Amino acid sequence: MTIEARNLSFRYGDKPVLREVSFTLTSGGFHALLGPNGAGKSTLFGLLTRLLALQQGDILMAGQSLKKQPAEAMRKIGVVFQQNALDLDLTVRQNLLYHAALHGLSRKEARVRGDRELTRFQLLERANEPVRKLNGGHRRRVEIARALLHEPSLLLLDEPTVGLDVASRRGLNDHVRMLCDSDGLTVLWATHLIEEVRPEDRVLILHEGKLLADGAGHDICEAEGTRDLAETFHTLTGAG
Amino acid sequence: MKAAHYWHCFVGIQTREWLRFWQQRTRFASALVRPLLWLVVFAAGFRAVLGISIIPPYQTYITYETYIAPGLCGMIILFNSMQGALSMVYDRELGSMRVLLMSPLPRPFLLVTKLLAMGVVSVGQVYVFLLLALLVDVEPPPWGYLAVLPALVLTSLMLGALGLLIATWIKQLENFAGVMNFVIFPMFFMSSALYPLWRMNEASPWLYWICQFNPFTHAVEAIRFSLYLEWSPVAYGITASVTVVLALLATAGFRPQRTKILGTKPA
Numbered sequence: 221m222t223i224e225a226r227n228l229s230f231r232y233g234d235k236p237v238l239r240e241v242s243f244t245l246t247s248g249g250f251h252a253l254l255g256p257n258g259a260g261k262s263t264l265f266g267l268l269t270r271l272l273a274l275q276q277g278d279i280l281m282a283g284q285s286l287k288k289q290p291a292e293a294m295r296k297i298g299v300v301f302q303q304n305a306l307d308l309d310l311t312v313r314q315n316l317l318y319h320a321a322l323h324g325l326s327r328k329e330a331r332v333r334g335d336r337e338l339t340r341f342q343l344l345e346r347a348n349e350p351v352r353k354l355n356g357g358h359r360r361r362v363e364i365a366r367a368l369l370h371e372p373s374l375l376l377l378d379e380p381t382v383g384l385d386v387a388s389r390r391g392l393n394d395h396v397r398m399l400c401d402s403d404g405l406t407v408l409w410a411t412h413l414i415e416e417v418r419p420e421d422r423v424l425i426l427h428e429g430k431l432l433a434d435g436a437g438h439d440i441c442e443a444e445g446t447r448d449l450a451e452t453f454h455t456l457t458g459a460g
Numbered sequence: 461m462k463a464a465h466y467w468h469c470f471v472g473i474q475t476r477e478w479l480r481f482w483q484q485r486t487r488f489a490s491a492l493v494r495p496l497l498w499l500v501v502f503a504a505g506f507r508a509v510l511g512i513s514i515i516p517p518y519q520t521y522i523t524y525e526t527y528i529a530p531g532l533c534g535m536i537i538l539f540n541s542m543q544g545a546l547s548m549v550y551d552r553e554l555g556s557m558r559v560l561l562m563s564p565l566p567r568p569f570l571l572v573t574k575l576l577a578m579g580v581v582s583v584g585q586v587y588v589f590l591l592l593a594l595l596v597d598v599e600p601p602p603w604g605y606l607a608v609l610p611a612l613v614l615t616s617l618m619l620g621a622l623g624l625l626i627a628t629w630i631k632q633l634e635n636f637a638g639v640m641n642f643v644i645f646p647m648f649f650m651s652s653a654l655y656p657l658w659r660m661n662e663a664s665p666w667l668y669w670i671c672q673f674n675p676f677t678h679a680v681e682a683i684r685f686s687l688y689l690e691w692s693p694v695a696y697g698i699t700a701s702v703t704v705v706l707a708l709l710a711t712a713g714f715r716p717q718r719t720k721i722l723g724t725k726p727a
Binding site: 270271299301304309 | 462464465466468469471472473475476479480483484554555556558559560561562563564565566570715716717721722
């Protein structure tokens with residue numbers, strides 16, 4: 221599914237957080253949204269997930285406007301938030317069933333899909349355990365499995381590896397890339413960790429609400445005359 | 461979106477609330493201590509001071525315990541609703557609210573269903589309280605327990621919507637202590653929960669009118685009348701109307717950016 225952000229601007233009171241941001245995410249691609257803290261990544265996610273109302277500009281999901289047909293657009297989005305959004309006292313399966321219900325799936329259908337996702341994420345045998353008993357990496361996997369239950373075409377991940385160790389971070393990143401290949405899922409992965417981005421990835425660099433770069437990682441480096449993304453990021457944002 | 465989608469969503473939200481209730485049953489049990497203290501200790505101490513004449517819906521002289529029981533039912537719902545609504549947008553339930561709001565179903569439907577689900581759990585607590593109240597001889601007619609159900613659900617929805625409205629719009633009251641001092645206590649004391657309003661009128665006519673304008677008074681009266689199998693169109697009518705207005709205001713005016721649901725507090 222192609223996602224098009226057109227001319228997005230957003231302000232909290234007098235403070236502009238996003239300024240005329242436009243980009244297109246191509247179907248089935250892994251897109252990295254890079255930006256230091258406070259760059260406007262979470263606000264952009266807020267707009268994409270409709271937690272924030274659009275102030276200026278529009279977002280088109282497969283041609284459908286988020287402004288005009290929000291329900292249709294929301295059905296196509298799966299989200300993994302920065303902070304844990306699982307109910308720790310409920311079991312893995314109960315969490316999945318709740319999410320599925322919110323998307324209007326019957327219990328029977330939800331169970332089938334939930335078990336399918338958990339099998340894929342190698343978590344089926346832990347389905348009846350409370351989420352509290354899972355480690356950070358597994359919790360994140362449950363969140364991704366949950367985000368995929370209603371079979372979205374776009375998966376949004378807002379700094380999903382925060383608080384994870386290096387091995388879990390890499391595992392999660394590889395896993396999501398695999399989903400792009402196997403399911404044709406369009407992914408937007410927000411992070412401030414350069415090592416999670418590969419040179420061939422589509423990279424969007426956001427800084428102080430402005431989109432400073434948009435293109436394949438190696439192309440951006442070439443254009444900026446830098447050796448790698450870390451240097452590019454540093455040159456453009458003064459961070460990292 | 462078809463009706464079946466709405467139904468599955470409705471059932472899912474209710475189920476989750478009951479699962480959480482079961483997980484936190486000790487917390488819910490301890491929440492019953494407050495109204496029981498009022499019923500057993502406060503009422504015993506004040507019984508002689510107040511003295512109650514025969515007032516509708518009661519047919520005879522009643523004990524003070526009997527008088528305040530419906531008010532305490534309202535109090536249980538009042539505390540739960542405020543606490544629940546605040547936790548929805550400020551603390552414990554933030555993650556779950558984000559998940560809730562990702563649903564493609566209309567937001568007002570999701571919020572009202574959520575308030576209703578929280579309300580149903582409060583209503584469960586009220587029934588446990590009413591069973592315990594039998595021990596101090598608060599004995600409404602058996603059918604009263606059934607007849608009171610709509611009034612309890614309506615009250616919980618009304619107060620839940622009020623809580624959501626406050627939690628989204630009044631920044632200064634974002635902690636529970638603020639809400640307790642400025643909303644819960646005034647609403648509770650300036651109502652017919654603890655004393656019949658004619659007594660208030662004797663003491664101060666303007667206080668009486670404040671009590672009359674307090675929707676909680678009418679919710680308590682709706683609970684009281686239906687518990688004793690009497691029909692009070694005024695109490696019901698006002699409670700229902702206020703519920704509709706508050707639910708509309710709370711859901712139509714609901715903006716996640718006014719809360720902490722986004723995860724970051726906007727500057």
